[in-house]
Amino acid sequence: MTLLHWIGDFLRHQLDLVPLSTARWLMIGLYLILMFWIIQLPSTATNPPGRQGTWRGDLKIWAWFALMFQILIYSVF
């Protein structure tokens, strides 16, 4: 057994102790962090130049849709 095997066994054992419900929340947490980050982006970064204010062109809304759908999927399955 090498040092690499020892590291692998140690990590595997530690990760095996994490409940699957916690793992699921970590995945959902990733999406929640992204939602928080996207909502904070300046509107100039998410709208076409010179056309700020129209909701259809605001990429924040569509990115949120994609993320909300993901949270729903990872909550159900």
Added chain:
Amino acid sequence: MAQLTSIDYLVILSYLAATMVIGLWVGSYVRSGSDFFLAGRSLPWWAIGMSLVATDIGGTDLIGVGGDAYRYGIVMGNFEWIGCIPAMLVGAFVFIPHLWRCRVTTIPEYLERRFSVQLRSSVAACWLFLMACNLGVMLLASAVFLKSLTGWDISVCILITALLVGTYTWSGGLAAVVYTDVLQGVVMIGGCLMFVAIGIYEVGGIEPLIDKIHTVAKGQDQQDALQREQKMTAAERLAFKSKKTRHDRPAHESEHLSLVLPVDTRSPGPWPGILFGLGLIVGPGYWIGNQSIVQRALGAKSEYEAKASYVYGALIKNVIPFLVAVPGLIALVKFPELGHERADVALPQLVGALLPAGFRGMFVAAFLAALMSSVDSYLNSATTLYVNDFYRRFYRPEADEGQMLAVGRWTTIGFVLWGIYFAFQLLAFPAGIYTIFQTLLSFFIGPTLAVLIAGMLSRNASSDGAVTGFYAGLLTSVGLFSLNQPGVCRRLGLRPLFQVGQPYLYYSIWSFLVAMMFIVIFSYFLRSDPPEKTRYAIGGTNPEGGAA
């Protein structure tokens, strides 16, 4: 699969004719190298978005994911969900706009501007090697599946695919690839949607489907567990049984409808690999560092359109696993007797059993669409890498737009011929050879992501650190791969390093971490880069004066 009828052939020929017409029509507008490689920077967001999705789903994925969903369940959906959507959204708002503003044609070109020509050549050579090998692998693997769907001879399948894809990619370059991808994406999604709808109707609706999946899969899981227990020692059996009772699932449910699976799962998706490997390394590496993906967004008509294409692609990605994985689950319910060993024939068998004449042709067209959209992208991107990062960089820096177009077209022909040759050579090797070439992606993706993140997000990262980090990451993934091969382990008297069947997600994690560590250490101790290099980090200023 049941024989195709004349109506099926009519549907398939109509699809192929439409693809060729679009490809050649777009090709008639190509006048320069810039038109050929970046579509003259004129692509709209909706075309790029659909093209991103179509490129990502290959013909082999369509069948392979169905087979894996039969074996392991909906966990395969992780590869389209957490493996794509977070990376696409971060890419959309951070990395892609920066690359677009830098006005580069390839990712290695950006790496030379930010770091050095050594790094550019190294990264370009690795990706070119991967793409050239995968061209042959994709042609052959797809021909094998096409043969099982249609009964055509395997050589005919290879030649027809290569000829069709080669013709429109030769003519129209990136624009032809993207606009034919739009048609191919629509055909692929439409064909799969029809297939899923008929399948769910046949098993009596969604609720009965879920119940039957649990019943069938639970039985298979129990059989599998019994077989595993028979091979274990008493102590291993005790530990295995105690683990089985710790999974927080109701007793009547199987793993088949769960996206979060334990560390010791038999599937390729243990949760640490999915979250840390797929979600944080492979996904971002693929959507930010893969030339065949990023090249489309570099051809967008504006920075906003480049961003919008990735967001639109992320929205479509939400539905893809329902279209490619659910057929595998329907096949599990319809043909439980196939078992894990014959899961790959589940989908062709389901097509034959479920679909009437005409609809079978539509599914074959969907399969062809998925296959062609991936082969054309690899073909065009391999050409772009060779012409821009080697031919123009080292041989003809003064080449004008007309010469670049001519060389691009000749190189495309060269890669088509190479792909055909390599596919025929691979016929002589066992099927496991595909896996080795597909594992190549996991060798490069971690180190590529590390140098891109370091280069874009930090002005302290130096070119010496980036080159060292890239090679250290590459050596790490090759080393881990080698130490996991049964032959190598037997010779060294060691057990394999990883316990999961397909540990490529773990190669990516470790190669990324090692690459990043080397970049940080070497950048700290060795000389730093001059301002004309560091200004290509995000927030700097590019030579044209705009914000980089």
